[in-house]
Every structure is written in structure tokens, then in C-alpha cells.
Amino acid sequence: MFGGTPAKKAKQFWPSAKRLLGLLRPERAGIIVVLAMVLVAVVLNVVAPRVLGRAMDVIFSGVIGRxxxxxxxxxxxxxxxxxxxQDQFADMLSGMTLVPGAGIDFLVLGRLIAIVLCMYLVASLFMWLQGWVxxxxxxxxxxxxxMDVEAKINRLPLNYFDTKQRGDVLSRVTNDVDNIQQALQQAFAQLIMSVLTVLGITVMMFAVSWxxxxxxxxxxxxxxxxxxMIGARSQKLFAAQWKNTGGLNGQIEEAFSGxxxxxxxxxxADVLKEFDEKNEALYKASFGAQFVSGMIMPVMNFVSYLSYVGIAVVGGLRVASGAMTLGDATAFIQYSREFTQPLGQMAGMANMLQSGVxxxxxxxxxxxxxxxxxxTATKQLPARMDGHVEFEHVTFSYTPDKPLIEDLSFAARPGETVAIVGPTGxxxxxxxNLVMRFYELNAGRITLDGVxxxxxxxxxxxSKVGMVLQDAWLFGGTIFENIRYGNLAATEEEVIAAAKATYVDRFVHALPEGYDTVIDEEGNNVSAGEKQLITIARAFLANPALLILDEATSSVDTRTELLVQQAMAALRTDRTSFVIAHRLSTIRDADVILVMDEGRIVEQGNHAxxxxxQGAYYRLYMSQFAGAADPAS
Structure with missing residues (x-):
């Protein structure tokens, strides 16, 4: 029954559990109502066997007295x-209340049975209500x-996502939140009810016979x-199950994505072999975890049976001696049978609660x-901007021990196209990215129109910058909606004009649904080049003061690339542009070319x-168009 939820061990259980319960603080009025209804239900369920024992006494006394x-x-x-x-029979009768010759008092018996049924009915109603609340x-x-997690995701710096596995972040946002929900829904109320039931049954058992x-x-x-002992062993196996589950999910995600x-x-064959190995490891861990955790209830049942035998023997002797009535004995046996059930539930729910924590x-x-x-938002940019960008003694590194950019200064004048080239890294x-404030500077500053x-x-x-990345990103929606994402207030005519300017219009009409063609989840119903054109159209529609193209034409064929370059040339009029390119043929007409190496600008100037x-740029250019450069150079 329990142990189906893989357990993960919290690093700091009690502080985390306290904080988890703190999430319920805004709902404390409702929690009090839930606790009150659970308490009423438990009291009724615990007292009912004692009343039923009284009914048993009425029947037994009536049969004997008749x-x-x-x-x-x-x-x-x-x-x-x-x-x-007949001393033994006399001792048994001395512990009973009977009227010789009267028989069973069905009026009293019916009243007791009605009371028991009402108690169970009300208890069930309160349990249903507390579950609903x-x-x-x-x-x-x-x-x-x-909502808090979603808001937090939007406030995290980009380097957080650079240093975390995407699958792990998704797991925290989805699987872990669902696991918290399951723990709060099932373990919270069940644990409280089980604890109260154990306490109530204990009190009643001592009241009947200490x-x-x-x-x-x-x-x-x-x-x-x-x-x-079993729980400690199963916890390790459940931890291994979670670890192997994560490894298998990661392998599947990589295999599907690539x-x-x-x-x-x-x-x-290699991927299938790796999958089989990870799947086998998960199977062994899961089987072991479920098998070992499944032993908890049989062990507790065995101990319960031993206790039951002892209670039945001693209880029978006490009934025979007149020390207790048959009704009290049957009530106590029922209590003893119900006593281990909440204990087993507590063990299972504790496992689930630990996983939730x-x-x-x-x-x-x-x-x-x-x-x-x-x-800080102390200033605002004017609606019409010049697009003057200046780097002043900028220093930046992703990690303190690895300097990347040190004391870098340069300026991009309004309307200039600045190409940035250099080796990978x-x-x-x-x-x-620094211009976009995806990362914060370690020193220096960057100004836009002097701000x-x-x-x-x-x-x-x-809002003043348009950016087209190397990896084209489209969301599930129509081509029209994907372009309009650059400016949600744009009219249909403006969207189509942007599409024509970037030559999206020429392939859209070849699609059955035209601009209403829905991009599927993976974007497989349009080519890589067409996806890139759509993202370029999106940036064009935004009409930015500053344009950033990061390998924007890398996925476009040669003919389309020429068309896009023409469109971008028109767009760059009165607009500052940064173009990152590996194919140097795409930036020959740039006003300024910055050649970077190890975070430094080693050369700058125009193409000619x-x-x-014949410096670094010359060597890069010749390696692409005149054969590989001499390694010695």
C-alpha cells in the first residue's frame, strides 16, 4: 500500500519541513477547521467500538438470562x-448485568446500534469534508x-541557467512541486489522523483494561x-532509484533531442545499450526499494498477530473470571486490530512526507x-534614439579565477554596423550579452546614448534592442503569431510588411495555410533557414534602435543569405547594429570590424x-577563402 513514492533524503529535514509547513500559514483558518474535523472523526471512530461492546453485552446478557x-x-x-x-460460570456472571428470565432487550440493543451507525456516519462525513477542504x-x-517559482525563474540571472542542467531545473519546477502537492494532500492529513487515532485507541484500551x-x-x-531497520534500508534503495531515474531521464532527453x-x-546501438544499462540499474533499484519497503506491513502484521493472540487468551481468561465483560473484551480486540493500522499508515506516510520535504x-x-x-530605473530613453553605444574600461568574467574581458573600451557611433569576429571562446x-544586461559588469560601464x-x-x-540568435526559437503557434511576437501591438499590415522585408513572405505562400500555418512543437514543418528568417522578421517588426545579430544567417542557404543581407542593409539605415559572424563574407560591408581574441580587441577597422x-583578421579571412593559414603564423 505504501512505499510507491520514491523517497529522497532531505539534507536538513526539520528546517525544510518547518518551512514547508510555513507555506500553509496563509491558510491557517482552514487548517484549524481541518484539524477540528479530523479530531471529531477520530473521537467518534474510537468511541464507537466501546458502544458496540455494550450492544454485545446486551445480547450476551439476554441470551444467558433468558x-x-x-x-x-x-x-x-x-x-x-x-x-x-459451578464457580467459574458464577465468576463470569458476576462481571455481567443481567435480568433472569428477561431475554434480550431489543429496545436498548436497537438504540445502541443506531448510535453506533450515527457515529460512523458522522465520522465519515467529517472525513470527507476535511478532505475536500x-x-x-x-x-x-x-x-x-x-507562481513564486515562475516569478523566481524570471528574476534569476542568465549564469544560473548556464551552470545548471536544464533537466534538473525542469524537474524542480514540475516533478518536485507535484511531489510537494502529493505529500501535503496525502501525508499531512493522514499523519495527523493516524497520530490522533493511536492516541485515542491507547486511551480507550487503558480505560477498558490496563x-x-x-x-x-x-x-x-x-x-x-x-x-x-527496514525503513533505513529502503531509504537507501529509494535514493538509488531517484538517482537512476534522473540518469535514465537525462539519457532519454539527450537521445531524443539529438x-x-x-x-x-x-x-x-550504443544509445540502446546505454539505455538498457541505465534501465536495468533503475529496475534493480526500484525492485529492491519496493520489495524491502513492502516488508514493513507484513512485519508489523506479524507482530500484531502475536499481540492479538496474547490479548485473546488473557482477555478470555478475564471474561471467564468475571473481571471484564464479553463486550469489553470484543471492543478491546477490535482496538488491538485497529491499533497497528494507523502505525503502518504513519510509517508509509512518513516515507512520503520525507520525499515531499x-x-x-x-x-x-x-x-x-x-x-x-x-x-534602479532612474532614467528613461527617448522614443527616438541615436544608438550611440560606448564601452568604457569594461571588465567581466564568468568566474573570478578565469578573467575574460579586461579593460575593454570602444565606441559604436550612431548608424554604424559593427561586426565582431574571432575564434570560438x-x-x-x-x-x-553585456549590452543586453544578461550579465552584470565586474568593472567599467556601458552607455547607450550617454546613459x-x-x-x-x-x-x-x-525594448530598444532587437536580437536574433544563432539558435532560432519559435513557440507553438502560427507563423503570423511568431512574427508578431516582436511587437504585439503591430497591425496585420505591419507584420506582413516585416515578412516581405525579410523574405519570409516568399516561402509562406507555398505553405497550405500561409501565415496561419501552425509551427509544431519541434518546429519541424519549416526548414532551419525558414525558422531563422521568421526570427529575423520578428526582430525587424520590433523596429529597435539597436540591432544585434548573433550568427543570424548561419542556418540560411547562400541565396537566402544574400537576400537577407540586402534586407538587413536597408534596416541598418540610421540604426546601430552589432553583427557576430564566423562567415566573414557576411560582414565585408561593415563600418567597423572588431577582431577579438581571449576577451581583447586585437584589431579594428574596415574590411579593406x-x-x-595582414594581422589576425587577415589570417582568419585567408583560412576561409584561400586555404588554411600556416600554423606557424
């Missing part, structure tokens, strides 16, 4: 039995938690030791991550001047 002479008192009957040598509370709390209660409680240490690459290199800890780690610096993309970009809100800054200098 065969006795009418008109005699109970004391006279007992004295007569002792005179006949708790579900609403948990759903609101989890919905708020998801001797039998001690016999029942002797089984607790045995059950606790057994469950603890499916084409796997086929190109003929690695299907561990998930909460992972979510809290995300919520506690350092956020990007808050916007030279800092080209980093440079434009320090740190004095602008990120939204204000980025840099070729004449």
Missing part, C-alpha cells in the same frame, strides 16, 4: 451456581508556490525496531538562489584596411 428462572435476582442465581459447584487549501498553496493495554503496547517496540545526430553517426528543499534552493541585481557573444545601461530598467533597455594590415 434460560434462568424469572423472579430471581442476579445475586441469587450466582449464589445457586456456587452452591452447585484540505484539497482546496493544498491546491491554493501549490498554485501560489508555482492489563490488556500493556500486552498490546509491548508489541510497539518490536514493530518500531522492525520498521526502523536523435538526428545519433542516426547520422550510426550510434543507435526533500522535494521542498530542492524547490527552496531554487527560490533562495541569488537574483539578478534589481533595476574569444568573447564575441559575451560582448553583446549608463545600469540606470535603465532591463525592460526599458531591451584589416586585410592590408
Amino acid at each position: 434460560d434462568m428462572p424469572a423472579g430471581m435476582t442476579q445475586e441469587q442465581v450466582i449464589a445457586g451456581l456456587r452452591a452447585q459447584g 484540505l484539497n482546496r487549501i493544498v491546491m491554493r498553496v501549490v498554485a501560489q508556490l508555482r 492489563q490488556l493495554a500493556l500486552i498490546a503496547l509491548v508489541a510497539l517496540p518490536l514493530a518500531g525496531v522492525g520498521a526502523g 536523435h538526428d545526430l545519433v542516426r547520422v553517426f550510426g550510434r543507435e 526533500a522535494s521542498a528543499e530542492r524547490v527552496f534552493e531554487l527560490l533562495d538562489e541569488d537574483e539578478q541585481l534589481p533595476d 574569444a568573447g564575441k557573444t559575451t560582448l553583446v 549608463d545601461i545600469t540606470e535603465l530598467s532591463r525592460a526599458e533597455l531591451r 584596411r584589416l586585410l592590408e594590415a
